[in-house]
Amino acid sequence: MSKNTFTKGVKRQKLWDLPDNEVTPETVFKERRSIVKALGLGALGASIPGYVQAGLFDLFGEETPKNVFQSSELAFQRNSNFQLSQALTPEDKVTRHNNFYEFGTSKQDPFENAQSFQTEPWSLTIEGLVDKPIKLDYDALYKRFALEERTYRLRCVEAWSMVIPWVGFSLASLLKEAGVKSSATHVAFETLFDPDQMPGQKSRLMGGGIHYPYVEGLTIAEAMNPLSFMAVGLYGKTLPPQNGAPIRLVVPWKYGFKSIKSIVKIRVMDKQPPTSWNQLAPHEYGFYANVNPQVDHPRWSQASERSIGEGGLFSAKRIPTEMFNGYGDYVADLYKNLDLRKFY
Amino acid sequence: MRLTPRGVWWFKVLMHLMFLTPIAFLAAKVLTDNAGGDPVQYIIHYTGMGALNALVVTLVISPLAKRLKLGFLMQTRRMIGLYVFVYASLHIFAFVSLDLLFAWGFLLEEVVKRPYILVGALTYIILLLLAVTSFNRLKKKMGRSWQKLHNWVYLAALLAPIHFYWSVKSEIIEPSIYILICCGLLYLRKAKFLKQH
Numbered sequence: 001m002s003k004n005t006f007t008k009g010v011k012r013q014k015l016w017d018l019p020d021n022e023v024t025p026e027t028v029f030k031e032r033r034s035i036v037k038a039l040g041l042g043a044l045g046a047s048i049p050g051y052v053q054a055g056l057f058d059l060f061g062e063e064t065p066k067n068v069f070q071s072s073e074l075a076f077q078r079n080s081n082f083q084l085s086q087a088l089t090p091e092d093k094v095t096r097h098n099n100f101y102e103f104g105t106s107k108q109d110p111f112e113n114a115q116s117f118q119t120e121p122w123s124l125t126i127e128g129l130v131d132k133p134i135k136l137d138y139d140a141l142y143k144r145f146a147l148e149e150r151t152y153r154l155r156c157v158e159a160w161s162m163v164i165p166w167v168g169f170s171l172a173s174l175l176k177e178a179g180v181k182s183s184a185t186h187v188a189f190e191t192l193f194d195p196d197q198m199p200g201q202k203s204r205l206m207g208g209g210i211h212y213p214y215v216e217g218l219t220i221a222e223a224m225n226p227l228s229f230m231a232v233g234l235y236g237k238t239l240p241p242q243n244g245a246p247i248r249l250v251v252p253w254k255y256g257f258k259s260i261k262s263i264v265k266i267r268v269m270d271k272q273p274p275t276s277w278n279q280l281a282p283h284e285y286g287f288y289a290n291v292n293p294q295v296d297h298p299r300w301s302q303a304s305e306r307s308i309g310e311g312g313l314f315s316a317k318r319i320p321t322e323m324f325n326g327y328g329d330y331v332a333d334l335y336k337n338l339d340l341r342k343f344y
Numbered sequence: 345m346r347l348t349p350r351g352v353w354w355f356k357v358l359m360h361l362m363f364l365t366p367i368a369f370l371a372a373k374v375l376t377d378n379a380g381g382d383p384v385q386y387i388i389h390y391t392g393m394g395a396l397n398a399l400v401v402t403l404v405i406s407p408l409a410k411r412l413k414l415g416f417l418m419q420t421r422r423m424i425g426l427y428v429f430v431y432a433s434l435h436i437f438a439f440v441s442l443d444l445l446f447a448w449g450f451l452l453e454e455v456v457k458r459p460y461i462l463v464g465a466l467t468y469i470i471l472l473l474l475a476v477t478s479f480n481r482l483k484k485k486m487g488r489s490w491q492k493l494h495n496w497v498y499l500a501a502l503l504a505p506i507h508f509y510w511s512v513k514s515e516i517i518e519p520s521i522y523i524l525i526c527c528g529l530l531y532l533r534k535a536k537f538l539k540q541h
């Protein structure tokens with residue numbers, strides 16, 4: 001576990017550190033190979049599954065998307081309270097091994113299918129039980145709050161993990177600016193719904209049967225916890241689409257699916273909101289979804305994880321999974337009256 | 345339709361190519377770093393699907409040979425059956441080596457605790473028994489019990505798609521289709537099952 005001690009009140013970076021012109025990425029919007037084309041191979045044999053078809057298709061020379069999304073450099077301050085001694089997962093693994101079913105269910109699909117995703121213009125609204133609803137446009141995502149870099153462990157519910165340097169701001173600072181009303185108990189999040197850009201939202205087979213738009217939620221106490229982070233970048237640059245561009249949540253003590261991507265709406269509520277994986281399979285994915293090595297997924301063990309680091313195929317390590325993914329110092333208190341076997 | 349021995353030989357070569365190329369493709373993709381940022385799950389899925397598809401092909405052969413009077417197809421059945429075993433072995437090897445990183449104790453625990461892994465393991469045991477008894481010499485020695493043993497392939501054909509169905513995190517359309525296909529292939533053999541009673 002990290003030895004970092006948290007000091008209350010994350011230091012704000014001075015606004016003058018932020019150059020205006022560095023925040024607009026030179027995105028290239030061009031026609032790319034369409035999924036339909038890839039799936040068109042299906043006519044050759046209904047028994048060949050989509051990703052194998054896509055795989056075969058790729059072998060005919062189109063594996064790397066032609067126009068890789070252009071990320072731009074961000075200005076930020078490193079937050080020394082949230083750093084890790086563990087080695088980082090290399091950037092090309094962070095950006096090429098993703099669960100983002102809006103772009104397909106296999107791990108390489110989001111990288112292959114999301115490169116022409118349009119992040120600009122964007123609109124993120126904070127509404128519901130707040131004093132002052134907020135609307136952030138694309139530029140505001142990078143300018144309204146001072147950006148800081150934090151390195152977090154990310155533990156997927158599928159028992160693999162990464163170590164990622166995120167750039168963003170704390171969720172609490174956003175919620176404080178909106179002014180959460182005292183009657184509020186929960187915060188709900190919603191991903192963009194745009195089937196034209198997100199093929200998984202168009203086709204059930206590609207989208208894994210999730211009911212879109214993807215929704216997630218936290219309790220107010222969780223949302224206000226200093227760990228809860230709104231990321232707009234990784235590895236010092238704006239987020240690539242497959243990692244949840246332009247803005248996503250990162251809650252590192254919970255399984256990855258809680259860290260919802262490409263958010264368009266945050267709603268403060270007085271009841272627990274529905275959450276996508278919980279709706280799909282309530283006995284497998286709870287609302288809380290805290291990383292917990294003692295509570296197994298009904299179909300696999302959560303006691304250890306394959307840590308994805310540097311190097312080739314055989315370089316991975318299997319490491320024991322830590323309670324709350326090692327962030328117990330920050331969050332264990334939130335759950336002291338909760339039976340985590342029941343509220344998994 | 346009948347084929348000359350030479351024709352059968354060529355057909356077999358074609359079949360070998362059909363089952364070897366996907367393995368070569370996979371190797372090429374992994375070696376050229378084109379199987380995603382972390383290819384482990386990709387490899388497990390690819391080989392699992394390969395095993396299942398090959399299993400479906402072996403079960404299609406005899407109905408096809410009978411109906412279309414393509415006797416020579418029967419001569420490729422053992423070979424394709426062995427490819428089922430090859431793909432399944434790669435699948436399990438990938439799981440044990442790349443995912444579990446040879447934590448054998450963990451594998452045993454998983455087999456006992458996870459129904460979908462248990463079902464996969466049962467399927468693999470059947471495939472293993474069929475593969476090691478597939479040689480002509482043994483077949484002769486075993487006599488009638490050979491056929492009895494090899495009828496277990498029908499159980500494997502039920503268990504493999506169930507293992508698939510159980511392993512997926514969400515979307516069940518594709519595994520359901522496989523279950524239906526396999527049930528259909530068993531249904532074609534209903535006369536055989538009824539006769540045995």
Ligand code: HEM
Nearest residue numbers: 389392393395396432436439461464465467468504508511
């Ligand atoms: C001891 C034996 C086996 C073990 C431990 C095993 C393990 C696994 C694992 C870990 C997965 C992937 C789950 C995931 O990450 O989503 C999987 C999926 C699968 N397995 Fe197996 N398996 C075994 C035997 C078999 C056999 C004998 C077959 C076929 C004849 C087979 C066919 C499949 C298929 C088709 C999938 C689904 C692939 C996908 O979801 O893309 N498995 N198996």
